[in-house]
Amino acid sequence: MGPTRTQFIQYAPAALALGAVTVGPWSALAAAAAGAGAWAVSTSAPVLRSLIACGITATGSGIAAHQILASGMDPLIALGLAVPAGAAALAHHRNTAAVLPTLPATTTTAGQSSQAQMIAAWWTEFVCGPTQTAGRKLIQPGARLEHVTLDVGADHVSFTGIITVPQGQQVRVKAADIASVYGIPISQVELGDPKHYAPNALPVIVHLKKPAAAPQIVAGAPTSPEELWAAHVAIPDGAMPGTKLTLTRYDGPQDWEGIATRERKSIGTVNLADLAGNLHLSSIQIALAPMDMPSQVGVRVMREHALMHGTMLSTVVDELSIDSRGYVRLGTYIDASAALVPLAQPGSGARHLYLVGGSRSGKSGVLEQILLSAHRSRIAVILASPQAGTIAGAPLAAHCGDGLDEAMGALRLAYALMLDRESRYHSPRFPFVDPVVLIVIDEAHMLLATSSQYHSEAKAIVEQLVRRSLKRGIGVVLATQTPLAEDLGNSTIIRSQLLIGGGAVFLRCAKGQGSLVGANAVQGAEGIDLSMIPDSWPGQAQKVAERDMSGLDTEAVAAPEDGTFGLGYLLTPGSQAVQFRSLHLDVPPVSLAANQPPVDIEDCEAWRLRDAITQTAMVDQRGKNLIGSLADLIAKAEKRPTTGLPQQRAQTTQTDPDGPVGVGGLDGQEQIKPRILELLREHSMPMTAEIIARKLGTPVRNVRPRLSELKKRGEVINESSLWRAA
Structure with missing residues (x-):
């Protein structure tokens, strides 16, 4: 097979240069033939010019070499004349190599893309x-x-x-x-x-x-997820020492799933923050899932969070009702499965739920969803909301204590209901036929914290409820802003009983207040720091910053990806905390109640006397010795005066030192301290303890101890037996 047209154009000058020494003048004819051939195949003008120049150079060198050889001079000189001919051939080859395959000229658009x-x-x-x-x-x-x-x-x-x-x-x-x-x-x-x-x-x-530049990989550095895991996670100082990663899905270095396995040993609890640090990711990009085997755990790494777009409340409304096992849907797990929590235990009572979440974390939305689930499941609700007007689903409750004093009254009613059921269920003639009741306590720290005026009474009541109420069909849903012990009145009983008797929901908390380690450790959620949950998704902050606020639509409905509301961890009894997100309230929960009235509590003594019970303190003068029977509680509630002048209330106090707190119970009660402070702040003149007692209508023996306690707090000052506000 002969040379192609392109090969002829490229290599003909080389043949000319090689034969220039011996061909002599005949090389001119060869150059002319090469030029004619190039013209015949319609080569481009630059290539044709290069070919002609190469032919001329080769011809000149050949003629000079022929004359030198004919005159008898040194043949080496004639051979040296081949150098410029070879250089010309080399230049021509470089020129033709840079020319790309010919396409139709751009002067015409026919056939062009x-x-x-x-x-x-x-x-x-x-x-x-x-x-x-x-x-x-x-x-x-x-x-x-x-x-x-x-x-x-x-x-x-x-x-x-x-x-x-x-x-x-x-x-x-x-x-x-x-x-x-x-x-x-x-x-x-x-x-x-x-x-x-x-x-x-x-x-x-x-x-x-241009295509994205490939990352520079250092020789010997780990690159694949398995290599990174072995180099940083499975080492003795890593988050999961001795484990091996097996990938089940890989869509990129920041989008994969796998199973971590430890040979014949339990993996135990995993510190999520340490794992994120080992993999050089943020904690929100990693999710762990428990497996059937204790030596395995599922690992998921996400470039874009799987729960970013949320699950709408209206689309799963049928799953809000309680199932045969006592579970209701609270949200969606990271693997897109339904996140279920128990609100009741059929045949044996109710269940507790512990909810933690700071401001703008979605805590109120979870409570509204629980109220709707209870309503659709025909579960009665007693709502205690110390911060008035924060729960939109309050109309779904049988009794709502909205405000600090009313919330304390709701706790008293719940305790009285438990005592009532205990007195009735003690006899075999009263089987468990009454409806399940949930006591929902929002912002519980406002009642339980040591700084609250209701601290002692609220702590005593809640401790008894979480201990004794489950078998009576009464569950406690308690919500606080942080997992700190201070929010629960420094009571280890409350949190431990809540976790034993049900599930827990952990949402975002303020920085420095969301760590579940040390004194705040929760079994199954060790190592989680709730303050590491961001308030917005990666990249959303920049989108908000670049938004043109001049054309902001004030009527636009917030989308799930506008914030991480409801994103957190769900802990059910006997399992590991799993990342989930509560349902997005795309409609008001009350609108899904089908216009049904709230579920009523059964007709019993405690419910009939609820107005008096909510106003009756259930502890003694020192805030201790909680009333232990329904009969004593009813007797104290019926003895409590409801009207009267201040002088009459003072006389009642003197004759009945153990009288109820409220309107007339001042002697030795915790409620006398606010009255003392109010009196001293209204009068700029210092007063003695006797004057203070006389103005308050109570014996001085009850005032002096309270003044000493206020002085320790730094709220009053004593100067020469004269007391004034600090």
Whole structure:
């Protein structure tokens, strides 16, 4: 098979150079034949010029070598004349190698793709002309782009061509000019070196879209998830020492799933913050899932969080009712399965729920959803909301204590109901037929904290409820802002009984107040720091910052991805805390109640006397010795005066030192301290203890101890037996 046309154009000058020494004058005829052949195959003008120049050089060298040999001079001199001929052949080969396969010229659009037509149109408009745009200065009129070749891929777009100008002119188009025309960085334009090409023809390569640069990998450094795991997580100082990662799905270095296995040993609890640090990720990008085997745990790494777009409340309304096992849906797990929590235990009573979440974490939304689930499941609710007006689902409760004093009254009613059921269920004639009741306590720290005026009474009641109420069909749903012991009145009993008797929901907390380690450790949730849950998804803060607030739609409904409301961890009895997100309240929960009235509590003594019970303190003068029977409670509630003048209330106090707190119970009670402070602040003049007692209508023996306690707190000052507010 003979040489192809391209091979002939490239290698004919080399043959001329090789035969220049021996052929002599006949090389001129060979050069002429090569030029005629190149013209016949319609090669480009630059290649033709290069071929002719090479032929002339080879011919001249051949003639000179022939004359030297004929005159008898040294043959080495004749051989040296082959050097310029070889250099000419080499230059021609370089020129033809830089020329790309020929395409139809861009002067005609027939057969061109839309990309090529657009490239040619922009070049004509801004570089060579002619142009119809008035006032525009062309970069170089007549500098046409010919022989355009496109290279289009999934991650790159580029074109190559030759810039040509009429004979006798020089290409003056610069890389910066081309970059400005196509709106790309100057580094993406490659021009040939003018020294190696004809003055009126210059090749160009333009990268309209360059592929992303491959990351520089250091030799020996771990790159795959398995290698990173072995290098940083499975080491003795790692988050999960001695484990091996097996991938089950891989969609990129930050989007994969796998199973971590420890050979014949339990993995135990995993510190999520340490694991995120080992993998160089944020804690919100990692989720762990317990497996059937204690030596395995599921690991999921996410580039975009799987729960970012949330699950709408209205789409799963049928799953809100209690099932045969006593569970209701509270949200969605990280693996898209339904997150269920128990609200009752059929045949044996109710269940507790511990809810932790700071401001704007979605805690109120979870409580509203629980109220709706209880309503649809025909569970009665007693709501205690110390912070008035914060629960939109309050109309679904049988009794609502809205405000600090009313919330304390709701706790008293719940305790009285438990005592009532204990007195009735003690006899076999009263089987468990009454409805399940939930005591929902929002912002419980406002009642239980040591700074609360109801601290002692609320702590005593809640401790008894979480201990004794489950078998009586009464569950406690307690919500606080932090997992700190101070929010529960420094009571270890309350939290431990809540976790034993039901599940727990942990949402975002304030910085420094969300760690579940040390004194705040919760079994099954060790190592979780709730303050590490961000208030917005990765990248959302920048979107908000770049938003044009001038056109903000004030009626637009918030989307789930606008914030991480409801994102946290769900802990059910006997399992590990799993990342989940509560349902997004796309509709008001009350609207899904089907206009049914609230579920009523059974007709019993405690419910009939609820107005008096909610106003009756259930502890003695020192805030201790909680009333232990329904009969004593009813007797104290019926003895409590409801009306009377201050003098009559004072007489009642003197004759009945153990009288109820409220309107008339001042002697030795915790409620006397606010009265003392109010009196001292209203009168700027210092007073003695006797004057204070007389103005308050109580014996001085009850005032002096309270003044001493206020002095220790730094709220009053004693100067020469005269007391004044600090």
